[in-house]
Amino acid sequence: MFWNKEIETIPEEKLKDIQLERLKKVVQYAYERVPYYRKKFEEAGIKPEDIKTLEDIKYIPFTSKADLREVYPFGMFAVPLSEIVEIHSSSGTTGKPVVMGYTREDIEVWKEVMARSLTMMGVTKEDIIQIAYGYGVFTGGLGFHYGALTIGATIVPSSAGNTRRQIELMRDFGTTVLACTPSYALYLAEYAKDEMGIDPRTLKLKAGSFGAEMWTEEMRREIEKRFGIKAYNVYGLTEIIGPGVAHECEAQEGLHIWEDHFLPEIIDPETGEPLPEGERGELVLTTLTKKGVPMIRFRTRDITAFISGKCSCGRTSRRIERIRGRTDDMIKVRGVMIFPYQIEKAILEVQGVEPHYQIILTRPHYLDEIEIQVEMSKEIFSDEVRKIEELKKRLEKRIEETIGVRVKVTLVESKSLPRSEGKAKRVIDKRGLK
Numbered sequence: 084m085f086w087n088k089e090i091e092t093i094p095e096e097k098l099k100d101i102q103l104e105r106l107k108k109v110v111q112y113a114y115e116r117v118p119y120y121r122k123k124f125e126e127a128g129i130k131p132e133d134i135k136t137l138e139d140i141k142y143i144p145f146t147s148k149a150d151l152r153e154v155y156p157f158g159m160f161a162v163p164l165s166e167i168v169e170i171h172s173s174s175g176t177t178g179k180p181v182v183m184g185y186t187r188e189d190i191e192v193w194k195e196v197m198a199r200s201l202t203m204m205g206v207t208k209e210d211i212i213q214i215a216y217g218y219g220v221f222t223g224g225l226g227f228h229y230g231a232l233t234i235g236a237t238i239v240p241s242s243a244g245n246t247r248r249q250i251e252l253m254r255d256f257g258t259t260v261l262a263c264t265p266s267y268a269l270y271l272a273e274y275a276k277d278e279m280g281i282d283p284r285t286l287k288l289k290a291g292s293f294g295a296e297m298w299t300e301e302m303r304r305e306i307e308k309r310f311g312i313k314a315y316n317v318y319g320l321t322e323i324i325g326p327g328v329a330h331e332c333e334a335q336e337g338l339h340i341w342e343d344h345f346l347p348e349i350i351d352p353e354t355g356e357p358l359p360e361g362e363r364g365e366l367v368l369t370t371l372t373k374k375g376v377p378m379i380r381f382r383t384r385d386i387t388a389f390i391s392g393k394c395s396c397g398r399t400s401r402r403i404e405r406i407r408g409r410t411d412d413m414i415k416v417r418g419v420m421i422f423p424y425q426i427e428k429a430i431l432e433v434q435g436v437e438p439h440y441q442i443i444l445t446r447p448h449y450l451d452e453i454e455i456q457v458e459m460s461k462e463i464f465s466d467e468v469r470k471i472e473e474l475k476k477r478l479e480k481r482i483e484e485t486i487g488v489r490v491k492v493t494l495v496e497s498k499s500l501p502r503s504e505g506k507a508k509r510v511i512d513k514r515g516l517k
C-alpha cells in the first residue's frame with residue numbers, strides 16, 4: 084500500500100534530479116537567511132553557487148547539536164516568528180535543549196511523510212491508532228498524530244504513561260495499531276498480563292510503530308510474540324522534523340528514508356569522510372524542503388548503514404538498517420568500544436531471562452568494571468540455586484564473546500528493574516562518582 088505512489092516509486096535518476104534542485108535551493112535559502120550558515124560557509128570558503136552536483140555537498144561544513152545549542156533558542160530560524168506555527172524541542176538532558184520551529188508548510192511535509200510511513204505498515208482509515216508517545220514539545224506524540232489525522236485513522240491520543248488506562252483503552256476501544264517506545268510496549272504487555280490478567284494477544288492490535296530509542300531485532304521478536312503483532316521501526320529526530328524521517332515497510336528489511344525531503348549521507352564519525360555503500364557509520368541528514376529551520380548536513384550521531392539493492396515493496400527510496408545506537412552511547416571500557424546494542428542482543432539470545440536489563444559501569448580499583456543486571460524469568464527464579472548459577476555463567480560467556488570484555492552478570496528478580504514509559508535508561512555510569 085502506498086500513500087503517494089508516484090513519489091514513493093519514482094525512478095532513481097528522477098529522484099536525484101529533484102534532490103539536486105532542492106539542495107541548491109535550500110543551501111541558497113539557508114545562506115541568505117541564517118547568519119550561522121553564512122558565517123560557516125564563509126569560513127569554509129564556499130558559496131551556494133559552488134554546489135553543482137549532489138556530491139558537492141561534501142564541501143559544506145557539518146552542523147552539530149552543539150552548534151544548535153549555541154544559538155538557543157531561535158538563532159537558527161530562517162523566518163520571523165510570525166511565520167512559525169509550532170515549536171518543538173529536544174529533551175536537553177545534556178545541556179541546553181535544541182529548539183525547532185515549524186512553518187505551516189513544514190507541518191504539511193510532516194503530515195505527508197508520517198502518512199506515507201503509517202500507510203507503509205498497513206494503517207488505513209479503518210484503523211484505530213493509540214498514540215502512547217508523549218504529546219508536548221517532544222515530537223513523538225504530535226508527529227504520529229499528524230500522520231494518522233492525514234490518513235483519517237481513528238486516533239486515541241493517550242500520550243505516554245497511565246499504563247492501566249492505556250490497556251483499558253486498547254481493550255475497550257479495540258485499538259488496532261500502537262505507537263510508543265519499544266521499552267514501553269514491553270511494559271504494556273507485561274502489565275496487561277500480570278496486573279490485569281489480560282493476555283495482550285487477545286487485544287485487537289495488529290501492528291505497532293516503535294522508535295525513539297535503540298532496540299534490537301531480538302527485542303522486535305519479543306514484542307511481536309507478546310502482542311501477536313508486527314512491530315515496525317520508525318526513525319526520526321527533532322532537529323530534522325521528528326518521527327517520519329524513515330520507516331519500515333511490510334518487508335521489514337530496513338527503513339526507507341523519504342529522500343525527496345531528507346538527503347542522507349553516512350560518514351566516518353572520526354574523519355567526517357563519506358563511507359562506501361554498506362559500511363556502518365554516522366548518519367548525516369540535510370533537510371531539502373524545510374522552511375522554518377533548514378538543517379544542512381546535520382550530524383545525527385546515530386549509527387547505521389545503507390542497505391543496497393531494491394526492496395521487494397517497490398519503493399525506490401534508499402533504506403538504512405535499524406539504528407545501532409548513537410556515537411555518544413558508545414561505552415569505552417578498558418579501551419574497548421562497546422554499544423549497549425551488542426549487550427541487548429547477547430542477553431536476548433540466552434533462554435531464561437526477561438528483556439529487562441541495566442548496564443552499570445564502575446571503577447572500583449582504577450579499572451573499569453561492567454556489571455549487567457538482568458531479570459530472570461519467573462520459572463528460573465523459583466528454580467534451584469545451581470540452575471541460576473548456570474544461567475549467570477551462560478550470560479557472562481555469551482556477552483563476553485560478543486563484546487570482548489569480561490563482565491559480571493547479576494540476576495535479579497522479575498520486575499525489580501525500573502520500567503520506562505518513554506525512553507529507557509540502559510546505562511548507568513558511576514565511574515565519575517566518588
Ligand SMILES: [Zn+2]
Pocket residue numbers: 332333334339394395396397398
Ligand atoms: Zn520496502
